[in-house]
Amino acid sequence: MKVNFLTAALQIGTKGERVAARIRAAALEQFSRQGFERTTMGEIAREAGVSQAALHYHFQDKAQLWRSAMLDLAAHIAEEERAITAARDARAIDQLRMAMRLFVEISWRHPALGRIVALEGMAGGERLAWLVENLLGDRNRRLAHLAARAIAEGDLKPFPPEQIVVTLQAAAAGLINLQPLMRANFGVLAYSAAGRAAHLDMILAAVFDGFVNRKTEETRP
Amino acid sequence: MKVNFLTAALQIGTKGERVAARIRAAALEQFSRQGFERTTMGEIAREAGVSQAALHYHFQDKAQLWRSAMLDLAAHIAEEERAITAARDARAIDQLRMAMRLFVEISWRHPALGRIVALEGMAGGERLAWLVENLLGDRNRRLAHLAARAIAEGDLKPFPPEQIVVTLQAAAAGLINLQPLMRANFGVLAYSAAGRAAHLDMILAAVFDGFVNRKTEETRP
DNA sequence: ACCAATCTTGACTACAAAATCAGGAAAGCT
DNA sequence: AGCTTTCCTGATTTTGTAGTCAAGATTGGT
Numbered sequence: 290m291k292v293n294f295l296t297a298a299l300q301i302g303t304k305g306e307r308v309a310a311r312i313r314a315a316a317l318e319q320f321s322r323q324g325f326e327r328t329t330m331g332e333i334a335r336e337a338g339v340s341q342a343a344l345h346y347h348f349q350d351k352a353q354l355w356r357s358a359m360l361d362l363a364a365h366i367a368e369e370e371r372a373i374t375a376a377r378d379a380r381a382i383d384q385l386r387m388a389m390r391l392f393v394e395i396s397w398r399h400p401a402l403g404r405i406v407a408l409e410g411m412a413g414g415e416r417l418a419w420l421v422e423n424l425l426g427d428r429n430r431r432l433a434h435l436a437a438r439a440i441a442e443g444d445l446k447p448f449p450p451e452q453i454v455v456t457l458q459a460a461a462a463g464l465i466n467l468q469p470l471m472r473a474n475f476g477v478l479a480y481s482a483a484g485r486a487a488h489l490d491m492i493l494a495a496v497f498d499g500f501v502n503r504k505t506e507e508t509r510p
Numbered sequence: 511m512k513v514n515f516l517t518a519a520l521q522i523g524t525k526g527e528r529v530a531a532r533i534r535a536a537a538l539e540q541f542s543r544q545g546f547e548r549t550t551m552g553e554i555a556r557e558a559g560v561s562q563a564a565l566h567y568h569f570q571d572k573a574q575l576w577r578s579a580m581l582d583l584a585a586h587i588a589e590e591e592r593a594i595t596a597a598r599d600a601r602a603i604d605q606l607r608m609a610m611r612l613f614v615e616i617s618w619r620h621p622a623l624g625r626i627v628a629l630e631g632m633a634g635g636e637r638l639a640w641l642v643e644n645l646l647g648d649r650n651r652r653l654a655h656l657a658a659r660a661i662a663e664g665d666l667k668p669f670p671p672e673q674i675v676v677t678l679q680a681a682a683a684g685l686i687n688l689q690p691l692m693r694a695n696f697g698v699l700a701y702s703a704a705g706r707a708a709h710l711d712m713i714l715a716a717v718f719d720g721f722v723n724r725k726t727e728e729t730r731p
Numbered sequence: 732a733c734c735a736a737t738c739t740t741g742a743c744t745a746c747a748a749a750a751t752c753a754g755g756a757a758a759g760c761t
Numbered sequence: 762a763g764c765t766t767t768c769c770t771g772a773t774t775t776t777g778t779a780g781t782c783a784a785g786a787t788t789g790g791t
Contacts, residue, residue, distance in 0.1 A: 308738080323633055327547040329778060340740050345780060347738090404632050406691070411625050412544060413690030421694045429695050448712045451696045456684050460717060463680020464673055469634030470627070473642045474650050475672045491669045496681060499720020529768080550748060561770050566750060568768090738787070744780085751774070758767075 309347040310361075312337045317358040321401035324408045325355060325416065356419065362402060363424045366395055381438035382445060382501070388432060389497055393461050393489045397480075403462035429454060446502050453500055460496045464488055530568040531582075533558045538579040542622030545629050546576060546637065577640060583623060584645040587616055602659035603666060603722070609653060610718055614682050614710045618701075624683035650675060667723050674721055681717045685709055 315336035319328040330351060334341040348354040370391065379387075396403050406425065409417040429451075436450035445453065464471070465488075471477045480488065536557035540549040551572060555562040569575040591612065600608075617624050627646065630638040650672075657671035666674065685692070686709075692698045701709065 324545050324548070324629070327545065327633070330780085331778075341779090342741075342781085343739055346740095351779070407628055407632065407687070408545075410688045410691030411628065412548070413694070417690060417694050421691070425691075426695055433696065446716055448708075448716065451692065451698060452685055452709070452712060453716075455688055455692060456681055456712070456717065459684020459688065460677055460681035463677050463684070466628070467631045467676055467680065469638055470631030470642070470646075471672065471676060473634070473638050474647055475654065477672060487669075488673070491673060491677070495667055495669065495674075495720040496677065496717055497720070499716040499718070551750085552748070562749090563751085563771080564769055567770095572749070732791100734789105734791085736788085736790095738785105740785080741783100743782080746779085747777090749774105749776075752772090754770090754772105756767105756769075758765100760765080761763090 308337075308339060308343065312339065312344055312347060312354070313358045313361045316354050317362055317401050320355055320358060321404040321408070325351075352416075355416065359405070359420065359424065362399060362405075366399060366402065369395060369398070380444065381435050381442055385432070385435050385439055385445075386493065386497060388435070389457060389461065389493060390489065392458065393492050396462050396465050397485045397488075400465050400468075403458075403466050406458075407462065407466055444502055445500050448500070457496065457500070461492045529558075529560060529564065533560065533565060533568060533575070534579045534582045537575050538583055538622050541576055541579060542625040542629075546572075551575075573637075576637070580626070580641065580645065583620060587620060587623065590616060590619075601665060602656050602663055606653070606656050606660055606666075607714065607718060609656070610678060610682065610714060611710065613679060614713050617683050617686050618706045618709075621686050624687050627679075628683065628687055665723055666721050669721070678717065678721070682713045 312333065316328075316333045319333055319336065330344050331341050333354075334344055337344075344354065348357060406420070409420055432454045433450040436445060436453045439445040440447050440450065468479055472479075533554065537549075537554045540554055540557065551565050552562050554575075555565055558565075565575060569578060627641070630641055653675045654671040657666060657674045660666040661668050661671065689700055693700075
């Protein structure tokens, strides 16, 4: 059996609940890698080590399994996020930097999230609408609001806040999502813990700082 | 009939060649939006205004149609690129900046490219291998080499060149690929020509500059 | 140990989409 | 015009996958 963050759920609940959790974990992995239609129920079943029919016992249909897997992911992420509370009175730019740090760390721990957003965010449709409604919308709007404040406080270059937010996230998730490309194109392997830390450094030090308004430097000749 | 950049091909060649071009254009649009499996031959046929069987007359199977559409896209892009030749003796950083400008412009004109790379680059598999082999590999390695030179010349912060290249491209294509997300999440509409120019500004001025090593700015003109 | 509820499965159905094919229309040549 | 090649289509077959179902296995309570 595959081991990942959802495997913890195997320890609790009734047998059915444990199997359902295993199915959700397998489904999330497949859906996020292959997208919804490329993923088959049979594949998920095999990965979870149960029969295909078991999937339909625990979940009404494929779409509902997808939503269930997403909610599961969201719950795990929310729990990890709660651990960190941004200081309310800090400058917007600092809250934003903190949010980006968190985003990168969570993206490494839960690569499925970024992949799903990329897949559905390109395609549009009802699954995207569901994601925006249930998981992404508030969070993104909050970040955009934060970016707008940071601009107003003179700390960010004055680009459209929504664009800043989406671009930052796309940049941060890019390397993580595109591991297969990195491997196929450059022969680079998946990252160790040290590599992840270096990646976080890169995003903050390079990409994020690119948006930062360096008043002192710019007023220089 | 849908009009796009491939429609030009309608003017030349035999009747069959013109129909094949129309099919490739329709296929490219669908494949890049929906991904390979979500796209059906029937849909492509309807979009191209021919019968489903006609697709199998011109192309052996779905996979070959996909490859053919990609080659078509690559040919168009290559032609546009050829118009611009980077000065050989310029500093690597300037060549890189020029390449990014080109990348953003081409990405706006051919949004299918970025979507395909994102889709297949996340999933891995034989289509990705084909893409790397036939149209991405050399180009990306050349860019990485350029980034490495720029680092050696002290113009870029010393992050791994492959990571810089992929992250820059992910950041630049992010907004373009994720238009449906922008719309669903923020209600923002597709971009006008002015919006595209502004986006290019943002990528170069913010993201690209984030990677630039500012120490050298003082010593440079 | 027994029972009832919960869970799981193999076998099956329904359906959508890819691929094939024989027949016929259109284009191009002489 | 007559002939040949190229092109296109409707009808059909094949294949892969989602979803159903009745029967049997497992689990947990008493």
